[in-house]
Amino acid sequence: MNYLPISFAEKFSLFDDAWQPKVVAEMNDYQFKLARLEGEFVWHQHADSDETFIVIEGELTIKFRDGVVQLVAGELFVVPKGVEHKPIAAKEAKVLLIEPRGVVNTGDLDEGNRRAENDVWI
Amino acid sequence: MNYLPISFAEKFSLFDDAWQPKVVAEMNDYQFKLARLEGEFVWHQHADSDETFIVIEGELTIKFRDGVVQLVAGELFVVPKGVEHKPIAAKEAKVLLIEPRGVVNTGDLDEGNRRAENDVWI
Numbered sequence: 079m080n081y082l083p084i085s086f087a088e089k090f091s092l093f094d095d096a097w098q099p100k101v102v103a104e105m106n107d108y109q110f111k112l113a114r115l116e117g118e119f120v121w122h123q124h125a126d127s128d129e130t131f132i133v134i135e136g137e138l139t140i141k142f143r144d145g146v147v148q149l150v151a152g153e154l155f156v157v158p159k160g161v162e163h164k165p166i167a168a169k170e171a172k173v174l175l176i177e178p179r180g181v182v183n184t185g186d187l188d189e190g191n192r193r194a195e196n197d198v199w200i
Numbered sequence: 201m202n203y204l205p206i207s208f209a210e211k212f213s214l215f216d217d218a219w220q221p222k223v224v225a226e227m228n229d230y231q232f233k234l235a236r237l238e239g240e241f242v243w244h245q246h247a248d249s250d251e252t253f254i255v256i257e258g259e260l261t262i263k264f265r266d267g268v269v270q271l272v273a274g275e276l277f278v279v280p281k282g283v284e285h286k287p288i289a290a291k292e293a294k295v296l297l298i299e300p301r302g303v304v305n306t307g308d309l310d311e312g313n314r315r316a317e318n319d320v321w322i
Contacts, residue, residue, distance in 0.1 A: 079266060079267035080267060080268060080269070080270075081264070081267055081268065081269035081277070082269070083269055083270070083271045083272075083275035083276060083277045084275060084276040084277065085274060085275050086274045086275070086276070087274055102276070103252075103276055103278050104250075104278065105250040105251075105252045105278045105298060105299075106249055106250050106281075106300070108230065110252070110276060127228055128226075128227040128228050129227075130225075130227045130232070134274070142203070144201060145201035145202060145203055146202060146203065147202070147203035147204070147205055148202075148205070149205045150205075152207060152208045152209055152256070153205035153206060153207050153208070154205060154206040154208070154224070154225055154232060155203070155205045155206065156225050156226065156227045159228075176227065176298070177227075178228070
């Protein structure tokens with residue numbers, strides 16, 4: 079039989095909402111999530127896990143309390159666990175996130191309108 | 201300070217050997233590895249872990265005992281643990297592999313000239 083790969087472009091064509099990660103695949107207990115990022119996110123951290131960002135299209139800035147990293151398409155950055163960070167995209171960026179199942183986008187923050195429903199597949 | 205992202209293109213410019221994955225980053229106990237694939241690899245499986253392939257450039261075929269998957273750039277496939285597979289690239293493909301630290305490229309095979317040195321960083 080022919081198995082089907084996951085096409086990032088095809089999956090991105092299925093949603094428009096920003097800051098709402100969509101799960102597209104799992105590897106062991108990790109999830110691959112696609113997200114459209116535009117504007118400024120909130121400062122937060124993930125106490126129990128590193129978090130990987132891979133930029134698929136556009137440009138992404140991640141601020142830290144002690145610095146910043148700038149990513150363009152074809153670049154990867156791993157935010158260490160426990161490190162406060164604030165993603166910012168001046169224009170829309172399409173991003174692949176990789177992190178353990180169960181990690182919430184706003185990390186340690188209990189509330190706030192940036193908190194996305196978790197484990198939403200597309 | 202300015203932190204530096206990992207650029208796939210820059211890392212690929214640093215090596216030419218095929219079937220020799222190079223680690224470029226870690227997330228918890230997982231590794232991100234870049235590899236140039238060209239020709240046919242050996243049938244093998246990884247008993248303890250799923251393995252993720254993301255094609256960065258070119259085309260990749262992964263054969264299974266019961267089928268096949270064809271990937272182009274911008275596509276992802278997770279090979280489930282314990283599933284025999286044989287990667288094939290008619291022309292060179294540039295691939296991002298994601299799997300736990302310690303996973304050997306030839307999986308359950310004890311020997312063979314396709315076995316790459318593990319945990320080589322670039």
